[in-house]
Amino acid sequence: EAQVTQNPRYLITVTGKKLTVTCSQNMNHEYMSWYRQDPGLGLRQIYYSMNVEVTDKGDVPEGYKVSRKEKRNFPLILESPSPNQTSLYFCASSLSVTGVAGELFFGEGSRLTVL
């Protein structure tokens, strides 16, 4: 089954404790992206990757890191989480962000709470 898998789905952590949210897709997609969803703000892009070893900042990259060492994986790293990073996070992938293939497939989300 084609899917985007995120882990963990739920996490409560404390300020400053490094954490990683994993994302994996099994569709051989080149494009992957991380979004955070906050009430009243919709989805805001954190980072995206056009292919292996190619990453770029989205609209709200501060406090986050990503890597794309393999095509299927795109982990989101919070080196020193702060309470303002409490949010619902979505990973998404696509063959291409534009054109006929421009459909994003989303994971089910990871709800992160930073105390």
Next chain:
Amino acid sequence: AQSVTQPDIHITVSEGASLELRCNYSYGATPYLFWYVQSPGQGLQLLLKYFSGDTLVQGIKGFEAEFKRSQSSFNLRKPSVHWSDAAEYFCAGVTGGGNKLTFGTGTQLKVEL
């Protein structure tokens, strides 16, 4: 700045009534436009997309949207709403050759039985 705007935060309709959700875009060139739906506790799912050509596009679940260049709009419509359509709906856009899909802030749809 390139953007999409959803003017309505919440909309309530009765089951069986027609629905129109508004989306306005601001891009220098004609963008690629999308509508996504998010059911409670779920990720987003693509309803439909517009790239070029016919300005009326059909999607899944009986939804359609019409691209109107003169009004910079891409409104989502459904002739008869079902209770299961209650969800949050997001309009999104990207320019051709662009790498960033920009989402609107979403419209929460409530369906009254």
